[in-house]
Amino acid sequence: MSSSVVSLNDGRGPSATKDRILDAAEGLFMEHGFEATSLRSITAAAAVNLAAVNYHFGSKEELFQAVLTRRLDPMNQRRVALLDRFEREASPEPLSCERIIVALFVPALELARDPERGGKDFLRLLGRAYADPAPFIRRFLSEQYAQMIARFKTAFGRALPHLPKKELSWRLHFIMGALSYTLAGTDVLKLIAELNPKETSNDEILLRRLAPFLLAGLKAPLLDLSEVTREIDGALDASARR
Amino acid sequence: MSSSVVSLNDGRGPSATKDRILDAAEGLFMEHGFEATSLRSITAAAAVNLAAVNYHFGSKEELFQAVLTRRLDPMNQRRVALLDRFEREASPEPLSCERIIVALFVPALELARDPERGGKDFLRLLGRAYADPAPFIRRFLSEQYAQMIARFKTAFGRALPHLPKKELSWRLHFIMGALSYTLAGTDVLKLIAELNPKETSNDEILLRRLAPFLLAGLKAPLLDLSEVTREIDGALDASARR
DNA sequence: GTTTCGATCAAACGATCGTTTGAAGCCTAT
DNA sequence: ATAGGCTTCAAACGATCGTTTGATCGAAAC
Numbered sequence: 001m002s003s004s005v006v007s008l009n010d011g012r013g014p015s016a017t018k019d020r021i022l023d024a025a026e027g028l029f030m031e032h033g034f035e036a037t038s039l040r041s042i043t044a045a046a047a048v049n050l051a052a053v054n055y056h057f058g059s060k061e062e063l064f065q066a067v068l069t070r071r072l073d074p075m076n077q078r079r080v081a082l083l084d085r086f087e088r089e090a091s092p093e094p095l096s097c098e099r100i101i102v103a104l105f106v107p108a109l110e111l112a113r114d115p116e117r118g119g120k121d122f123l124r125l126l127g128r129a130y131a132d133p134a135p136f137i138r139r140f141l142s143e144q145y146a147q148m149i150a151r152f153k154t155a156f157g158r159a160l161p162h163l164p165k166k167e168l169s170w171r172l173h174f175i176m177g178a179l180s181y182t183l184a185g186t187d188v189l190k191l192i193a194e195l196n197p198k199e200t201s202n203d204e205i206l207l208r209r210l211a212p213f214l215l216a217g218l219k220a221p222l223l224d225l226s227e228v229t230r231e232i233d234g235a236l237d238a239s240a241r242r
Numbered sequence: 243m244s245s246s247v248v249s250l251n252d253g254r255g256p257s258a259t260k261d262r263i264l265d266a267a268e269g270l271f272m273e274h275g276f277e278a279t280s281l282r283s284i285t286a287a288a289a290v291n292l293a294a295v296n297y298h299f300g301s302k303e304e305l306f307q308a309v310l311t312r313r314l315d316p317m318n319q320r321r322v323a324l325l326d327r328f329e330r331e332a333s334p335e336p337l338s339c340e341r342i343i344v345a346l347f348v349p350a351l352e353l354a355r356d357p358e359r360g361g362k363d364f365l366r367l368l369g370r371a372y373a374d375p376a377p378f379i380r381r382f383l384s385e386q387y388a389q390m391i392a393r394f395k396t397a398f399g400r401a402l403p404h405l406p407k408k409e410l411s412w413r414l415h416f417i418m419g420a421l422s423y424t425l426a427g428t429d430v431l432k433l434i435a436e437l438n439p440k441e442t443s444n445d446e447i448l449l450r451r452l453a454p455f456l457l458a459g460l461k462a463p464l465l466d467l468s469e470v471t472r473e474i475d476g477a478l479d480a481s482a483r484r
Numbered sequence: 485g486t487t488t489c490g491a492t493c494a495a496a497c498g499a500t501c502g503t504t505t506g507a508a509g510c511c512t513a514t
Numbered sequence: 515a516t517a518g519g520c521t522t523c524a525a526a527c528g529a530t531c532g533t534t535t536g537a538t539c540g541a542a543a544c
Contacts, residue, residue, distance in 0.1 A: 017521080033375040035277030039502065049523055054503060056521095131373035131426050133275045170451045174420055181419035184373050209412045213459040220458030259491080281532065291493055296533060298491095 018056050020046040025067050026118055030125035034064055034134060065140050068129060071111065071122045076148045078107040083155055094158040097218055104152060104175075105211050108183070127184025130177075149176070160219070167222065175214045182210050260298050262288040267309050268360055272367035276306055276376060307382050310371060313353065313364045318390045320349040325397055336400040339460055346394060346417075347453050350425070369426025372419075391418070402461070409464065417456045424452050 024046035028037045039060055043050045057063040082103040087095055111119040129137050153172055160168065266288035270279045281302055285292045299305040324345040329337055353361040371379055395414055402410065 031375060033275075033277065035275065036376065038500075040500085049521095050502095051504080051524090052522070060502065128373055128375060131370055131423065133273065133370060134278065167451070171455055174424065174452060174455050177423035178416055178420040181373065181423040182416065209409070210416060212462055213413055213416050215459075216462030217455040217457075217459040220454055280530075282530085291491095292532095293494090293534080294492070302532065 017046075017048050017052055021048060021053060021056065021063070022067055022070060023118060025063055026125060027121050029064060029067060030121045030128065033128060034132060034137065039063075061136050064137070067122075068126065068140065069144070071119075072126065072144055075107045075111060076144065078110075079103055079148055080151050082106060083151065087155070095155055097156065097159045097215060100152065100155050100159060101211055101215055101218075105179075108179070123183040127180045127182070130180035131184065145176075156218070163222070171218050175218065178210065178214055259288075259290050259294055263290060263295060263298065263305070264309055264312060265360060267305055268367060269363050271306060271309060272363045272370065275370060276374060276379065281305075303378050306379070309364075310368065310382065311386070313361075314368065314386055317349045317353060318386065320352075321345055321390055322393050324348060325393060329397070337397055339398065339401045339457060342394065342397050342401060343453055343457055343460075346421075350421070365425040369422045369424070372422035373426065387418075398460070405464070413460050417460065420452060420456055 021042065025037075025042045028042055028045060031037075039053050040050060042063075043052060046052075053060065053063055057066055083095075083100065086099045086103055090096075090099070108123060111123055113119065129141060132138070149172065153168065156168055156172060157163075157165065163171075263284065267279075267284045270284055270287060273279075281295050282292060284305075285294060288294075295302065295305055299308055325337075325342065328341045328345055332338075332341070350365060353365055355361065371383060374380070391414065395410065398410055398414060399405075399407065405413075
């Protein structure tokens with residue numbers, strides 16, 4: 001009948017072994033990637049025994065998934081919750097693209113604002129995971145994102161009824177890709193940090209710039225496609241004839 | 243005084259040990275990433291001795307750089323050459339954004355068209371390398387891309403004189419990021435391949451869709467920024483007050 | 485024919501990897 | 515106090531890694 005039923009090793013809840021491992025793994029996976037990060041470096045940073053990872057998580061891969069799911073799951077749930085609320089508020093009129101983008105970006109920004117440490121680390125880790133070739137990572141992310149993406153796709157489809165479904169799928173894919181890649185960038189963030197040392201958060205600046213950029217691409221008329229495509233074809237033909 | 247001074251192992255030039263290693267490494271690095279690819283798997287796929295890699299390239303890292311530079315260097319040179327030619331043709335008027343984008347995309351498309359095998363593999367590998375956390379990879383790519391990016395930045399600056407330099411830098415970064423990420427995507431490319439089994443090349447389809455999308459973002463007016471940013475701020479404040 | 489030098493080979497080096505084992509520790513309930 | 519549970523611990527397991535070594539081969543130079 002005490003306060004908590006979970007284990008406690010040194011008397012303080014938040015420093016439990018499992019959480020300390022997750023925190024250390026989050027930072028190290030972000031910094032070096034999955035393959036290049038050893039369990040020994042994680043357990044050393046977390047100041048726990050080497051066997052603790054396999055005991056609590058089963059394997060290195062399951063630890064990685066636990067690191068991702070700890071923050072990714074709530075973030076995606078918050079995204080659809082925000083989208084639901086916006087749709088309720090705007091009902092019966094369809095949502096604007098701007099508000100849909102806001103629902104997509106704000107939960108990430110909340111992580112970038114960093115409740116304490118770790119939020120920004122996680123965003124970078126997520127961006128890197130999105131480009132990792134490991135099959136179990138790609139499978140995991142596909143499952144985690146599938147529902148949310150489908151939900152946003154129908155929302156965008158209502159906001160852009162003139163856009164063919166296929167074209168919308170591609171543009172949404174570009175948006176998620178640019179978002180992931182932007183969050184994964186290391187050099188650029190550090191470069192921005194040097195130029196803007198006093199602004200709130202680097203990830204925040206980045207996302208605020210990215211949102212209008214992607215919004216313009218999303219709302220671009222279909223005319224531009226054939227226009228640029230024709231230019232590309234011309235240049236390709238010219239180079240082929242060369 | 244014979245035709246070639248380079249070594250030949252089995253009598254045929256194109257199957258020299260060095261090239262066979264590069265070809266095998268290109269495919270395996272793309273499929274599994276740098277860390278997860280062993281030299282033994284590479285030398286086995288190339289049907290050469292294990293020690294051949296260290297003999298010809300020095301180390302695994304140098305092999306990786308050799309794989310990248312073999313195609314990346316010519317591609318970037320072709321990008322600036324195309325840009326130079328377009329500017330000469332349009333002189334004295336400034337280049338349109340469309341044509342600059344074409345100069346950026348066409349060399350990648352030429353690789354996607356795949357002289358024979360390997361071109362598409364390399365594009366995916368390049369996209370993955372762009373998100374790889376390994377310091378030597380990031381350093382290498384920065385150096386390889388620096389000149390070309392600067393060249394295109396001034397070109398875009400001339401085409402968009404109203405756009406602040408800082409905003410342009412960000413948008414160009416988004417473009418390169420979306421391009422890299424798009425090329426790195428595995429699942430989506432396979433999914434597209436199932437839907438469009440008869441069209442020319444998957445990467446080609448992807449790049450043709452991506453170009454108009456990015457072009458719209460690049461040419462987006464600055465007004466949108468404050469507009470969406472205001473919406474984001476509103477949502478963030480509401481969530482903070484929650 | 486002898487020498488020479490770059491290329492290839494089998495084999496091993498030391499290091500590090502993820503994982504497992506079995507004993508020891510510690511808190512809870514009986 | 516005793517028994518039983520999770521948890522932690524030091525130590526080792528087998529496997530695989532990148533790299534190095536020294537011998538062997540083969541074609542060109544003398």
